Amino acid sequence: MRITFTCVLLLFYLSSSAQTFVSDSSSSKAGKYLKENLAFKVGGAVSSFAHNGGIEAPVPGSKSLISWHAGLVMDMFRKKHYQTRVELSYITKGARETFGNDRIEIESVNKLQYIQLSILPLILKTNLGKVSPYIGLGGYYAQRVGIKSKWKPGAEWEDDAIAAGNLDKKNDVGYSVSVGVYVRKKSFAELRYDGGLNAVSSTSNIKNRTLTLSIAL
Numbered sequence: 001m002r003i004t005f006t007c008v009l010l011l012f013y014l015s016s017s018a019q020t021f022v023s024d025s026s027s028s029k030a031g032k033y034l035k036e037n038l039a040f041k042v043g044g045a046v047s048s049f050a051h052n053g054g055i056e057a058p059v060p061g062s063k064s065l066i067s068w069h070a071g072l073v074m075d076m077f078r079k080k081h082y083q084t085r086v087e088l089s090y091i092t093k094g095a096r097e098t099f100g101n102d103r104i105e106i107e108s109v110n111k112l113q114y115i116q117l118s119i120l121p122l123i124l125k126t127n128l129g130k131v132s133p134y135i136g137l138g139g140y141y142a143q144r145v146g147i148k149s150k151w152k153p154g155a156e157w158e159d160d161a162i163a164a165g166n167l168d169k170k171n172d173v174g175y176s177v178s179v180g181v182y183v184r185k186k187s188f189a190e191l192r193y194d195g196g197l198n199a200v201s202s203t204s205n206i207k208n209r210t211l212t213l214s215i216a217l
Contacts, residue, residue, distance in 0.1 A: 037075040039186050041089065043214030045069050049095040049110075050196075050207045057193055058209050065111065067092035073216050075186065080127050085136070087118040093142075093172070093208045107152040110163055112200065112208070114142035118176060125182060136178035140194060144170040169200045172208055180214075190214045 045067045048058035058064045071089025094110040120138035149164040150157045174197045180190030196208035 037078070037186065039073050039075075039188075039216040040070075041073045041087065041214050041216040042070040043068070043212055045091060045093070045210055045212045047093040047095065047208060047210040049097070049200075050209050051205065055195055056209065057211050059211075063095065063097055065092070065094045065096050065109065067094075067111070069212060069214070071116075078185075081125055083123050083125070085118075085120040085123060085138075087116075087120075089116050089118070090114070091116050091142070091210070091212070093210050108160065108163060109148075109150050109157075110160075110167060111148040112144055112167065112172075113146035113148075114144050114172060116140050116142035116172075120176065120178065123178075130184050132182040134178075134180055134182060134188075136176070136180070136190075136192075138176045138178075140172075140174055140176055142172040144172070166201050166203055167206070168202050169198065171198065172196050172200060173198050174208065186216070188214075188216050190216075 046058045046060055046064050047067065048056075048064045050056060060066060069089050069091035071087055071091075073085055073087045076084045076086065090113070092111050092113050094112045096107070096109045099106050099108065118138060118140040120136040122138065123134050123136040125132045125134035147164050147167060149160040149167070151160040151163065152158070174195050176192055176194050178190050178192040180188050180192075182188045190213070192212045192214065194208070194210040194212070199205050199207055
């Protein structure tokens with residue numbers, strides 16, 4: 001909880017600092033550029049683990065973890081039908097899984113908290129006016145800042161130190177595919193799939209799979 005609160009405060013500070021800079025430099029080109037291209041993004045996330053390296057997208061259900069994400073986005077090199085975007089965000093990934101056999105069933109929840117840098121170098125848009133649908137391709141690098149693992153061997157949830165120890169890789173690197181719609185240039189709504197390329201465990205081929213729904217203002 002303390003890590004989450006710290007990350008939210010950091011994002012709020014960066015956003016406030018940027019807005020202050022924009023206000024103080026409204027007459028400068030840099031201030032105008034930030035005002036037109038910097039936005040705050042927030043939304044929900046559904047994540048799961050791929051144990052076999054597949055590209056399956058997580059869906060809300062018993063095997064997926066539902067969480068949230070928030071951050072700052074910066075549009076760059078804006079053209080009529082093309083632009084790029086850089087993002088810095090806080091996001092929780094992981095999975096809710098069930099293991100067992102005919103006699104016993106054990107639930108496990110792993111929450112991996114990251115600070116994530118995403119770059120979408122290719123955003124193609126239709127530019128239909130005030131509303132502009134688009135598709136985006138890119139990648140991300142995420143540094144883990146926290147982990148919470150628990151399991152339910154019986155009626156009560158317990159901390160799972162073994163699972164937390166197995167998920168020992170703190171870096172998550174992967175690709176991103178996005179579809180969305182821009183509204184009045186800067187604001188947008190977006191659905192994105194993030195597929196991890198590296199395993200989050202040194203002993204198992206476990207990779208993050210995340211589906212996010214975002215709005216930016």
